[in-house]
Amino acid sequence: MPVTQATLETIALTRAEYDLICQKLNREPNEVELGLFGALWSEHCGYKHSKPLLSLFPTTGDSVQVEAGQENAGVVDIGDGLSIVFKAESHNHPSAVEPYQGAATGVGGIIRDILAMGARPIALLNSLRFGPLDDARNRFLFEGVVRGISGYGNCIGIPDVGGEVAFADAYSGNPLVNAMCIGLLRDGELMSAAASTPGSVLLTVGSATGRDGIHGASGLASRTFGGGENDAEMRPTVQVGDPFLEKVLVEACLEAAKSGHLEGLQDMGAAGLTSSAIECAERGGTGLEINVDAVPRREEGMTAYDVMLSESQERMLLIVKEGHEGHVSEIFERWDLSVSNIGTVTDDGIARIFENGKSVAAVSVETLVAAPRYRPGGSRPSYLDSLHAHPLPPEPHISIAAQLLVNMLGSPNIASRRSVYQQYDQEVQTNTLVKPGAGDAAIVRIRGTKKAIAIAIDGNGRYTYLEPYAGGAMAVSEACRNVVCAGGTPLAITDCLNFGDPTKPEVYYQLEEAIKGMSAACEALGVPVISGNVSLFNESAGEAIYPTPVVGAVGLLDDATTMLTAGFSNTGDFVLLLGEPATGLEGSEYLAHEYDQVSGQPSINLAAEVSLQKLVVALADDRLLVSAHDCADGGLAVAIAESSIISGYGFSGDVPSNDRWDAALFGESPSRIIVSCAPTDADVITRRAEALGVPAARLGTVGGNRFTIYDVLDLPLVDLIDAHTHGLNRALGMG
Amino acid sequence: MPSRFAIVVFPGTWSDVDWHHAITNVLGVDAEYVFHKQSTLAGFDAVILPGGFSYGDYLRPGAIAHLSPVMRSVIDFAAGGGPVIGSCNGFQVLCESGLLPGALMRNRSLQFRCHPQNLLVERAATPFTSLSSVGDILSIPVSHGDGNYYVDPEALALMESKGQIAFRYCDPSGAVTEDANPNGSLNNIAGITNEAGNVLGLMPHPERVVERELGGTDGLLVLHSMLESLHEHVG
Numbered sequence: 001m002p003v004t005q006a007t008l009e010t011i012a013l014t015r016a017e018y019d020l021i022c023q024k025l026n027r028e029p030n031e032v033e034l035g036l037f038g039a040l041w042s043e044h045c046g047y048k049h050s051k052p053l054l055s056l057f058p059t060t061g062d063s064v065q066v067e068a069g070q071e072n073a074g075v076v077d078i079g080d081g082l083s084i085v086f087k088a089e090s091h092n093h094p095s096a097v098e099p100y101q102g103a104a105t106g107v108g109g110i111i112r113d114i115l116a117m118g119a120r121p122i123a124l125l126n127s128l129r130f131g132p133l134d135d136a137r138n139r140f141l142f143e144g145v146v147r148g149i150s151g152y153g154n155c156i157g158i159p160d161v162g163g164e165v166a167f168a169d170a171y172s173g174n175p176l177v178n179a180m181c182i183g184l185l186r187d188g189e190l191m192s193a194a195a196s197t198p199g200s201v202l203l204t205v206g207s208a209t210g211r212d213g214i215h216g217a218s219g220l221a222s223r224t225f226g227g228g229e230n231d232a233e234m235r236p237t238v239q240v241g242d243p244f245l246e247k248v249l250v251e252a253c254l255e256a257a258k259s260g261h262l263e264g265l266q267d268m269g270a271a272g273l274t275s276s277a278i279e280c281a282e283r284g285g286t287g288l289e290i291n292v293d294a295v296p297r298r299e300e301g302m303t304a305y306d307v308m309l310s311e312s313q314e315r316m317l318l319i320v321k322e323g324h325e326g327h328v329s330e331i332f333e334r335w336d337l338s339v340s341n342i343g344t345v346t347d348d349g350i351a352r353i354f355e356n357g358k359s360v361a362a363v364s365v366e367t368l369v370a371a372p373r374y375r376p377g378g379s380r381p382s383y384l385d386s387l388h389a390h391p392l393p394p395e396p397h398i399s400i401a402a403q404l405l406v407n408m409l410g411s412p413n414i415a416s417r418r419s420v421y422q423q424y425d426q427e428v429q430t431n432t433l434v435k436p437g438a439g440d441a442a443i444v445r446i447r448g449t450k451k452a453i454a455i456a457i458d459g460n461g462r463y464t465y466l467e468p469y470a471g472g473a474m475a476v477s478e479a480c481r482n483v484v485c486a487g488g489t490p491l492a493i494t495d496c497l498n499f500g501d502p503t504k505p506e507v508y509y510q511l512e513e514a515i516k517g518m519s520a521a522c523e524a525l526g527v528p529v530i531s532g533n534v535s536l537f538n539e540s541a542g543e544a545i546y547p548t549p550v551v552g553a554v555g556l557l558d559d560a561t562t563m564l565t566a567g568f569s570n571t572g573d574f575v576l577l578l579g580e581p582a583t584g585l586e587g588s589e590y591l592a593h594e595y596d597q598v599s600g601q602p603s604i605n606l607a608a609e610v611s612l613q614k615l616v617v618a619l620a621d622d623r624l625l626v627s628a629h630d631c632a633d634g635g636l637a638v639a640i641a642e643s644s645i646i647s648g649y650g651f652s653g654d655v656p657s658n659d660r661w662d663a664a665l666f667g668e669s670p671s672r673i674i675v676s677c678a679p680t681d682a683d684v685i686t687r688r689a690e691a692l693g694v695p696a697a698r699l700g701t702v703g704g705n706r707f708t709i710y711d712v713l714d715l716p717l718v719d720l721i722d723a724h725t726h727g728l729n730r731a732l733g734m735g
Numbered sequence: 736m737p738s739r740f741a742i743v744v745f746p747g748t749w750s751d752v753d754w755h756h757a758i759t760n761v762l763g764v765d766a767e768y769v770f771h772k773q774s775t776l777a778g779f780d781a782v783i784l785p786g787g788f789s790y791g792d793y794l795r796p797g798a799i800a801h802l803s804p805v806m807r808s809v810i811d812f813a814a815g816g817g818p819v820i821g822s823c824n825g826f827q828v829l830c831e832s833g834l835l836p837g838a839l840m841r842n843r844s845l846q847f848r849c850h851p852q853n854l855l856v857e858r859a860a861t862p863f864t865s866l867s868s869v870g871d872i873l874s875i876p877v878s879h880g881d882g883n884y885y886v887d888p889e890a891l892a893l894m895e896s897k898g899q900i901a902f903r904y905c906d907p908s909g910a911v912t913e914d915a916n917p918n919g920s921l922n923n924i925a926g927i928t929n930e931a932g933n934v935l936g937l938m939p940h941p942e943r944v945v946e947r948e949l950g951g952t953d954g955l956l957v958l959h960s961m962l963e964s965l966h967e968h969v970g
Binding site for chain 2 (some may be wrong): 147148150154156157242243244245248334335336371421422423424425426427428429430433434
């Protein structure tokens with residue numbers, strides 16, 4: 001019987017893809033087999049539209065132990081017999097439908113990716129984007145997502161050490177929820193999600209399997225929203241998280257991983273048992289047999305199809321050495337978890353599913369994972385030229401400079417995030433040396449060594465919208481610059497590529513150019529991409545989000561005591577600008593916030609960025625700096641003000657200007673860092689900057705209780721602190 | 736004989752490792768994990784019920800954990816005069832088990848709160864505060880969603896008169912104000928003891944502030960006080 005269009009739509013395959021399956025099988029697939037293909041050939045699992053582009057990323061490096069795409073997360077060596085595992089993942093679509101559970105299960109999923117590597121999760125970060133807060137639905141999504149992250153992450157005892165929140169019209173109806181997890185591994189503890197040995201046993205552990213999340217990967221994560229009432233009907237495809245079970249799973253799985261009885265460990269995430277088991281067989285070059293009757297279920301009447309495609313959370317797949325099942329079972333029983341023997345690894349490369357003793361699917365693993373690849377081709381969006389050429393608003397009178405600075409510090413994109421991060425446990429595990437709000441990157445010490453890691457997550461959709469290539473390069477540069485401002489040397493990055501519908505040529509252009517720009521920055525800075533995910537089809541009512549590559553960067557401090565924070569710390573210290581003064585207002589928060597204008601052509605000089613980062617790392621290593629802060633959203637005036645606000649020290653000085661005054665204050669050209677230092681160190685810093693070709697200008701002096709830029713503005717510091725502290729709550733109508 | 740601390744681990748406990756680090760690596764004293772299924776505390780001189788979300792806080796924080804086999808031993812240990820400290824979820828378990836009066840409800844804000852917190856020492860004559868003085872202000876962080884202490888008015892009056900309030904939330908000057916109260920607790924109560932004074936429950940996390948690089952060392956005061964009282968006891 002020929003497959004109906006309705007069936008194909010349910011599993012989100014095209015007629016051409018169906019025909020390709022028939023051709024490869026030399027027959028029509030049955031219902032269960034078609035479900036397997038639907039999941040594995042979904043955008044979410046199969047990377048149909050992005051894989052050819054992802055191959056542009058540099059993925060290797062001296063310290064890289066596991067590269068992007070090889071396992072559930074990438075691994076970098078940090079010496080002393082230790083490695084860091086990390087990855088970021090999006091949960092945008094589920095969060096748009098059900099913000100609390102969508103965000104919570106996003107956190108759960110990324111933790112299990114790290115766990116599957118055999119690593120102890122040691123830190124979480126998140127990057128969030130929503131529509132403007134004057135809309136009730138956006139407030140609901142924002143508050144729900146934050147509560148979901150809080151509710152899930154806090155329960156598990158992994159500190160949430162940093163992140164970002166941004167608001168723009170383009171995310172109304174399609175918020176971005178990207179979560180990042182970092183894990184720590186000792187030599188010899190690395191696990192692989194591979195089923196390499198025929199005869200090994202497949203055990204599942206954790207939650208029973210329910211009907212939740214069926215078609216989550218194919219139906220929810222790989223489609224656009226219509227923007228109407230029907231989106232709410234997607235709610236049943238969002239899973240419900242059980243963070244307590246996840247916590248117990250973490251402890252039990254880490255015990256099992258160390259026991260020597262496991263051959264492999266795998267998260268059952270998107271597309272559930274289907275993708276987890278098939279991917280293990282693919283990595284191992286094996287086949288497998290799964291008996292769905294042995295999979296514990298939450299409800300009666302579930303079919304083989306349901307069991308294979310369920311996305312019930314908090315489930316892990318264990319590949320256990322033959323004959324070792326009893327030992328593994330004992331470990332889990334201590335934690336009151338029962339394991340189920342659901343199948344075995346075979347040697348013939350076929351995935352066989354059995355129900356009631358009968359074969360209900362038999363397809364070669366190789367065919368299942370051979371999702372077609374598309375390079376639909378892009379075309380340069382027509383909006384680019386007009387936005388690049390869009391005239392700036394007239395230069396305002398300088399008498400309103402003080403008021404503008406206060407406005408900017410209180411704007412939802414710049415104001416303090418305290419009301420968000422105080423809902424997250426930032427310090428459990430007692431290794432968080434720098435917490436949210438204090439520095440450009442979080443710093444987590446590595447106990448038993450002198451080392452620490454600096455972690456930042458960053459993106460800017462506006463820049464990428466205005467110039468996709470530059471935006472991609474700037475996202476990588478800024479995440480690494482944040483790590484550098486904490487005193488860390490960037491080791492590697494992970495990314496979430498959040499884009500619209502790639503079958504639209506303009507969106508594909510954005511994706512391709514952004515990836516090229518990111519790759520160029522990675523090459524220049526010497527940081528490989530070790531993991532990541534792609535979230536396409538982020539559209540609501542036909543409108544794509546800003547193309548938003550989000551980058552998580554991890555850096556190493558060989559000596560944690562050389563770490564830097566962003567706040568001024570001593571009266572009398574000098575404040576220096578390292579990097580070129582700003583010209584222009586392209587893509588700035590100032591234009592967006594004050595004039596509701598998104599225009600101009602952002603650009604970055606990667607050679608200058610490399611020199612700047614090299615300089616600041618070296619200065620930090622030699623303890624010549626007191627503070628360092630990236631000059632980013634809001635520009636130079638906002639960056640200096642933030643350094644003042646963090647620790648309550650005033651500032652007086654000049655800002656260099658070779659453009660209109662508002663561009664000097666609020667322009668956002670990249671590759672600039674504000675540092676403070678002891679007056680006696682200023683000359684050596686300037687000389688070392690010169691030697692690397694980095695412009696260095698003395699801006700002024702730390703101290704007092706006023707914030708003064710000579711001939712431009714002069715304010716009591718408390719006015720800035722008030723605006724910054726309460727800005728977000730005021731935008732929520734709670735201030 | 737050197738002192739030995741027992742650190743009780745329920746499913747969902749997560750401050751256990753932090754306490755272990757504080758006691759063994761920072762204090763240099765012996766500590767061992769005691770799994771909730773264990774039913775004896777023989778050989779231990781002090782018991783710690785750490786923070787976390789035992790059993791996911793499902794039903795009510797501490798409601799399931801207090802039924803664990805180990806809690807019968809904790810009750811016996813406390814009855815014998817041994818020092819027991821429960822922080823965060825440990826405080827909730829102590830209230831559920833009846834070792835301490837009252838209950839901890841959802842924070843007034845209905846949100847989880849994690850931030851540095853000033854505490855006013857109200858009682859120095861306990862094994863947990865003996866190295867401090869009444870009126871001292873300590874900075875010890877909170878990290879909880881259910882820390883809103885409640886007890887009925889008669890019991891509260893009795894506790895106040897018997898000096899069972901160990902710590903109150905206060906502002907940096909030591910003033911016990913509404914603004915300084917992170918969760919809506921009655922009378923800004925942050926920590927209480929039983930009548931005998933050998934069982935302390937508190938919402939803040941002393942184990943998180945035992946090293947300067949982590950932002951403070953006021954938690955050491957609680958740990959050193961415990962250690963000293965054990966030495967006096969033994970000596």
